[in-house]
Amino acid sequence: MTTSVALPPFEAPPRTEVSARLRWRMLRSAFVLGAAIAGTGLALLPLLSILAHLAITGWQAVGVALVTDVPRPIGVEGGGLGNGIAGSIVVVALAALACVPLGVGAGLWVHEHRGTRAADALTFLADVLNGVPSIVLGITAWALLVRPVGRFSALAGAAALAMVAIPLVLRATSDVLAQVPRTLWEAGLALGYPRWRAGLAVVLATARAGVATGVLVALARVAGETAPLLFTAFGSLYWALDPRGPVAALPLQVYAMALSPFDAWRSLAAAGALLLVIGVAGASVLARRALAHVMRGRA
Amino acid sequence: MTTNGTGMLHAERSTFTAAPARGSGGLAAEQVSAWHGTRRVLHDVTLPFPHGEITALVGPSGCGKSTLLRCLNRLHELAPGAAVAGQVRLDGAPVYDASHDVEALRRQVAMVFQRPTPFPAWSIGDNVLAGLPSRGRTLAPAERRARAQLALERAGLWEEVHDRLGASPLSLSGGQQQRLCLARALVTAPRALLLDEPTSALDLANALRLERTFDALRNSMAIVLVTHDLTQARRLADRIAVMWDGALLVHDTPVAVLEEHDDPRVRALVEA
Numbered sequence: 001m002t003t004s005v006a007l008p009p010f011e012a013p014p015r016t017e018v019s020a021r022l023r024w025r026m027l028r029s030a031f032v033l034g035a036a037i038a039g040t041g042l043a044l045l046p047l048l049s050i051l052a053h054l055a056i057t058g059w060q061a062v063g064v065a066l067v068t069d070v071p072r073p074i075g076v077e078g079g080g081l082g083n084g085i086a087g088s089i090v091v092v093a094l095a096a097l098a099c100v101p102l103g104v105g106a107g108l109w110v111h112e113h114r115g116t117r118a119a120d121a122l123t124f125l126a127d128v129l130n131g132v133p134s135i136v137l138g139i140t141a142w143a144l145l146v147r148p149v150g151r152f153s154a155l156a157g158a159a160a161l162a163m164v165a166i167p168l169v170l171r172a173t174s175d176v177l178a179q180v181p182r183t184l185w186e187a188g189l190a191l192g193y194p195r196w197r198a199g200l201a202v203v204l205a206t207a208r209a210g211v212a213t214g215v216l217v218a219l220a221r222v223a224g225e226t227a228p229l230l231f232t233a234f235g236s237l238y239w240a241l242d243p244r245g246p247v248a249a250l251p252l253q254v255y256a257m258a259l260s261p262f263d264a265w266r267s268l269a270a271a272g273a274l275l276l277v278i279g280v281a282g283a284s285v286l287a288r289r290a291l292a293h294v295m296r297g298r299a
Numbered sequence: 300m301t302t303n304g305t306g307m308l309h310a311e312r313s314t315f316t317a318a319p320a321r322g323s324g325g326l327a328a329e330q331v332s333a334w335h336g337t338r339r340v341l342h343d344v345t346l347p348f349p350h351g352e353i354t355a356l357v358g359p360s361g362c363g364k365s366t367l368l369r370c371l372n373r374l375h376e377l378a379p380g381a382a383v384a385g386q387v388r389l390d391g392a393p394v395y396d397a398s399h400d401v402e403a404l405r406r407q408v409a410m411v412f413q414r415p416t417p418f419p420a421w422s423i424g425d426n427v428l429a430g431l432p433s434r435g436r437t438l439a440p441a442e443r444r445a446r447a448q449l450a451l452e453r454a455g456l457w458e459e460v461h462d463r464l465g466a467s468p469l470s471l472s473g474g475q476q477q478r479l480c481l482a483r484a485l486v487t488a489p490r491a492l493l494l495d496e497p498t499s500a501l502d503l504a505n506a507l508r509l510e511r512t513f514d515a516l517r518n519s520m521a522i523v524l525v526t527h528d529l530t531q532a533r534r535l536a537d538r539i540a541v542m543w544d545g546a547l548l549v550h551d552t553p554v555a556v557l558e559e560h561d562d563p564r565v566r567a568l569v570e571a
Contacts, residue, residue, distance in 0.1 A: 115379050116379070181416075183412050183413075183414060183416050184416055184418065186374060186377075186412070186416075187410075187412060187416035187418070187480070188418075188429075189374060189377065189405065190372060190374060190405055190409065190410040190412075190484075191405065191406065191409075191429055191430040191483070191484075191487070192402040192403065192404075192405040192406035192430060192487070193402070194402060195377075202418055202420075205418070205420035205421070206418065206419050206420050208420060
């Protein structure tokens, strides 16, 4: 048996009033949306104009020789930035060897000891270092590693880049680890893990995608640094890849060639800068995609 | 004990079965006090947790139940500013002595937390074996699987996960994750099991299923259960300890505590 309940009659508000209010809200929404799109466009304008300038100026130099050849002497056609690309890879790889264990380790330590004076002090120091102009860190590396030895080197360049990257990695690591529930760490300890193992095997492993993203973004940023390398890696016109001696680096070549009065070199500089922008953007996109992939896998 | 894989498995099984008699051994808190900074949160609690029995710790929020639990496996001292006084004994051995191996203690006094804590980066199988040295990777594959199977069977999860031990633990439901954490706790053959409101985040069906598992484990270890659910305490516990404002109020059988005790605080708790 079914029973029916008598409902009070529904009284709709006057139709014209609703429509007018709705129109006004739609108008406001369209205005705000338009303003947001215009703001985004304005913010992207510098990036797009840089990319356009680099593409227009550097397209003549784009080719296989760009990554396989070394710069030719002034007046000789052709040439490339192969030695700079290889040198940058060497210097950034050496910097990664130092900044990944030190930065991630320090970030893990700060996370484990958060709330203590030592952890607060280290975080503050990292923030200060992040604000120090990179040329200052380059001069520091020169004073510590180049002057005493008496020669420029890729190792000194890597040390300078590591000084820039370590506080970035530290901050990224501690921020990502803060998202890991403390109960996971305690669960590791409750299984009999020592603190270091619970930190590494449980907390860091849980946040590994986020930490890897932070490391990649930091390395992408330092890969484009020029100032620290001016006093350390110094640069070279040849295929010099010995880490104990001066090496070419892409940002150094872009810097030197962009200042030159020769069209061929300026075109090479633009192509090199385009490579740097694409490399940095590509690393960031890859890192984000990898992170998204891992997070999807977990869900 | 033999060192080959099969021998270790048999040793594990024998640890589960050849245990001290009910009521003997187990854990015991002796005059345990605890602090968070300058705030004293436990006051001279003395309480036995005998082998083969489930002891339920009940009381209002903030009365010190979980703190006492964390003192039993020395997790409390890891909190910033935390301090502990008194002694805890595991089968008579003083665990707060400087010479006592804290990591070995935590393998012998396993713990399951309020919310499931599977390690997301590891597979289900690796989670189960997480308490073994090197996650059991030094063992032969068949031995690893046997150890995982044994623990998962005891936690009542084997049938549901036996064909996906390599999958992420996050693919499991909340109740399954909690049973996975129980299996992980059991793989080291602990002598005591600490349960910190293990069913409070689960639906009734999963909670009852987990309760049946605890009941089945009763005879093989000392079990300490922190719960706000007095009906759960009545169903499971051999003894109930009521905590109040950091102190032990009463410790007796469920009937004596929940039906016969006339302390107004206990009555208020029971009738709430």
